[in-house]
Amino acid sequence: MSDQSITPVVLSGGSGTRLWPVSRALHPKQLLPIAGERSMLQATVARFATPAFAAPIVVGGEEHRFLIADQLDDAGVAPSAIVLEPAGRNTAAAIALAAHQALAADPEAMLVVVPSDHVIADVAAFRAAIATGAPAAAAGGLVTFGIAPSAAETGYGYIEAGDPLPGLAGVAQVACFVEKPDAATAAAFVAGGRHLWNGGIFLFRADRYLAELVDHAPEVAAACAAAMADASRDGVFVRPQREAFLAAPSISIDYAVMEHTTRAATVRVDMGWSDVGSWSALWDIARRDDAGNAFHGDVVAVDVAGSLIRVDGGPAVAVIGARDLVVVSTRDAVLVVPRDRAQDVRAVVDALKANGSTRHTTQPVVHRPWGTYETTDRGDRFQTKRLIVKPGGQLSSQMHYHRSEHWVVVSGTALVTVDGVERIVGENESAYIPAGVQHRLENPGKVPLHLIEVQCGSYLGEDDIVRFEDRYART
């Protein structure tokens, strides 16, 4: 690593299914402020805001690109690249894309690879562990961070630490990786003291990782090399060549590399880590009252203990006589589940998929590069939306066959173009867009534009849109 700094590789490809109904495929857990004021992605990149680290490389899905870019911008973090996976191919491939990206800038790049949806309470301990592992990584090791277990968890893989590595203080060999154990085994692991949770955090040289990938998962290595050789670049966004990338098998770094390499090493760390893998895990790390309750939002509780009750944009929640319950209220879905069944939320999401519902993919508030929209009312032949357009934001120039639109500006200023004629529409003014007429909406001002749209027509689907020109390349 030519300049001594380490490049964070932040993996943002997860879907956070078990935190439904707040987390949804198009707005997953890591992009939400579930465990604090900031999104988990923002909290993740903030851990690297020291001179010891270079600008991060974020790897995420094409469908999340504007959210990722906006959230990094809001956090004041300029990534060196946002690599957009054409489809999910698991961590071995995602990390390979980032390794190629890093090597292009620095042939000796060292990477710290982190999921974007974990909580780390003790950031100083985390940074210290990275410093401890760095000499081993510089010497060609593949360092994994083993988290000191605080409970006999059966939901995690474990790392068995072996002998200390000579001359590398605090770094041990990996004796073996262990799959998710049963309860008795997990209890023995915790008692024994040599087993650590595998939190999916890694430290290695980019070239070393790719060399190991060639040895142990050559199809992944070849697909990612080809995809990055033909990648297209659009500002900070890097798009690996799609067909080449799709040839990569979907496999985790653990199965593809770590379990086979002779260079695996581990650093033990105790840093208040949680993968926030379920509502129960969130309760574990939440601030709780004397009765063991964690409440968020407008909650009325009578004789309730050990419970997580969250209002996330949905109706207020009243609970009576509950023990160890999870209740989550969003605008279009409410979840009720005992804390010890929180893993089964996946079953609900599967049921929704089977029903053809969209409640597991989309949220009421939909993010677009220009801002957000939310359907607030819907009836026969009409639909009402609330749009918020960022300062400088511009919707595509578009036309609808089946609907007219009435726009009322309730805050800010709009520049409305209808059939080629531009007009400024101020607060408490309105505009009418007949069906079949080309139009565009933008916010020329310095404050967000809030606009109520009333759509009238026989068909109101999002797909009744003809785009003529789009600043965000969506035509």
Add this chain to the structure above:
Amino acid sequence: MSDQSITPVVLSGGSGTRLWPVSRALHPKQLLPIAGERSMLQATVARFATPAFAAPIVVGGEEHRFLIADQLDDAGVAPSAIVLEPAGRNTAAAIALAAHQALAADPEAMLVVVPSDHVIADVAAFRAAIATGAPAAAAGGLVTFGIAPSAAETGYGYIEAGDPLPGLAGVAQVACFVEKPDAATAAAFVAGGRHLWNGGIFLFRADRYLAELVDHAPEVAAACAAAMADASRDGVFVRPQREAFLAAPSISIDYAVMEHTTRAATVRVDMGWSDVGSWSALWDIARRDDAGNAFHGDVVAVDVAGSLIRVDGGPAVAVIGARDLVVVSTRDAVLVVPRDRAQDVRAVVDALKANGSTRHTTQPVVHRPWGTYETTDRGDRFQTKRLIVKPGGQLSSQMHYHRSEHWVVVSGTALVTVDGVERIVGENESAYIPAGVQHRLENPGKVPLHLIEVQCGSYLGEDDIVRFEDRYART
């Protein structure tokens, strides 16, 4: 009873607190379709749709008058009067008002007094019991219907049946009234076979009831006589004189008369009765699946049994791993309570009252004589409503100081008057009402008018309204 018909007196003054969040003070249980397609009031009056009964007298609150009138109209029932209690003074007074009203038309009127919020599955049995009791009532008896108990309920008062009344088949003396018993006593009552539930249903001559009231509760009798002597009449609505009525003590017919009179008699009836006094009681009478679940609306359930899950205008509900649970989802509040704690819903309503919340009084959909409105979105300096105006409905001529309004007609036709100028606004057309300008909205057409209103301004309270003229006498 000069024409042999019996006058139903339907008491509609309850607030249905324990069926919150569906039932609310301004739209209580009896005016909702909680236990079927029709409202409970509509189901109640339908039980008297035979020549044996005269047109009903309904006694209810001033604040419910349009809902009551509309629901009777929808049900095709023309009441002889809707007597509006100036304030709640319990059943002794409410029945006295109705007795005076009935006597004015027929000095020999016989009344059957029924709550408006009970379910009776076997209407034929109910009518037969009334026929059985009629000779005793005609002879001056105060007949109460004792419901054959199906369980050792501790939530009801009981009637102990005494000796049969000679010459009156099926009618027994009342040995005594018993307050809500403890569980052991209730079990003994059910085993013994002489105790019946007191369902609050009565049959007597109007003059006899008033005479008993004079004897046993003279203050109630005097207050109601004075209030009805000075009552004002407005079509079907009868308004007892307010100050006179407020002098009446608040006391039930049981305490005021039935426990003191020597003329109490009872008819045993087994008619599938429920007071639907809680969500648990509703579960008892609901159609349930093999797992004992009663679901209503958009529900996803995984491993759920013995539960009542209702979506009543709120978000979809997903429940995992629940036994004997009640979950109710409305647009602005969600309730989660074990079935055996359903009585404690009252505690939530009390907590809301203490918080200054309005979630226990008003519903998202607000009923007005001209139709309904619902706030669908709200933000800084704006609010969006959906209005539905009935054919022929007319809002008051009004003005707002602090808000402008943008109206978009999405279905039907509006007649809009702004500053004295009338204009027809058709589907997909809009109108603008500046602050400070007198305006009126009406539906001149034959189909309901659906209109989206976007309000803009610094203050958006319902009380920013100056009414100039109102068809419904609300100025």
